[in-house]
Amino acid sequence: MRAPLMLALVLGFALVAALPAQDSKVEPTTFVLALPVAGLATVDATPNACVDCHTQRGEVDFRLSTRLGAFTMGAPDKVMRKARATVPDRELGGWHPAIKPVSFQNIPASCLRCHRQDSPNAPPFSRLIHVLHLTEESFTRQVGGGCGSCHKLDSATGQWSIPSAAEK
Ligand code: HEC
Ligand code: HEC
Ligand code: HEC
Numbered sequence: 001m002r003a004p005l006m007l008a009l010v011l012g013f014a015l016v017a018a019l020p021a022q023d024s025k026v027e028p029t030t031f032v033l034a035l036p037v038a039g040l041a042t043v044d045a046t047p048n049a050c051v052d053c054h055t056q057r058g059e060v061d062f063r064l065s066t067r068l069g070a071f072t073m074g075a076p077d078k079v080m081r082k083a084r085a086t087v088p089d090r091e092l093g094g095w096h097p098a099i100k101p102v103s104f105q106n107i108p109a110s111c112l113r114c115h116r117q118d119s120p121n122a123p124p125f126s127r128l129i130h131v132l133h134l135t136e137e138s139f140t141r142q143v144g145g146g147c148g149s150c151h152k153l154d155s156a157t158g159q160w161s162i163p164s165a166a167e168k
Pocket of ligand 1: 011026049050051054064067079080107108111123129132133138139143144145146149150162
């Protein structure tokens, strides 16, 4: 069961890594091999994953409640281009359904209720969230994001998990 999954992952990452290498201005992406696992080598800057980055900082409101609120009137083209590519066999309308405020008390668990692997309409979260972050310089460089920003390793048991928490 694991082998095809890992193969798909390796291929997926190889593609992601190959794209920037075409552009001489952009150095080859190194996150594929340099996977900072926060909390082990360094201090974990995002122990609660999503909600530790998606905050309000001064004028910039990066909270997911604000972002998704705006998406109910139409998500940005860049987001839709990426979202549609993750589900080529489906039609996405380009508007996010309005979601209950209580959902923002538990991110990403509440998102995953709709964005399940077998969801008929919401793009499965794994592909969607990976493509929205790992292909963005703003994530990989500006904030130094990596796998460990979301995936936390329990170094005693070897179990990976994604913490879920309330928006700040
Ligand atoms: C280390 C910081 C960090 C963490 C952790 C993080 N994000 Fe992000 N997120 C970003 C950055 C940076 C972007 C890219 C913004 C851009 O397009 O330049 C982004 C983009 C997004 C977008 C695209 C919408 C938009 O505003 O453009 C969504 C949705 C999103 N993140 C959800 C999540 C979810 C859900 C999680 C947890 C599973 C998460 N993020 C974890 C930093 C983070
Ligand atoms: C009630 C179900 C539901 C919940 C809860 C939900 N989503 Fe969605 N989401 C959807 C559906 C359905 C779509 C496809 C919308 C379309 O056709 O464009 C979608 C699409 C998206 C997209 C692609 C852009 C778009 O508007 O199509 C992003 C990004 C996204 N969701 C992020 C999130 C995040 C982050 C959360 C949790 C804070 C979340 N969603 C919670 C149902 C949900
Ligand atoms: C911004 C948050 C975020 C980052 C960064 C991130 N992931 Fe994920 N990852 C997720 C989410 C959300 C899921 C879906 C969890 C679910 O469906 O229960 C997921 C699922 C997975 C899965 C299982 C499903 C699948 O797609 O096969 C693997 C393996 C995985 N991630 C590996 C990685 C690796 C390796 C990296 C770094 C190169 C990484 N992730 C970076 C959020 C993230």
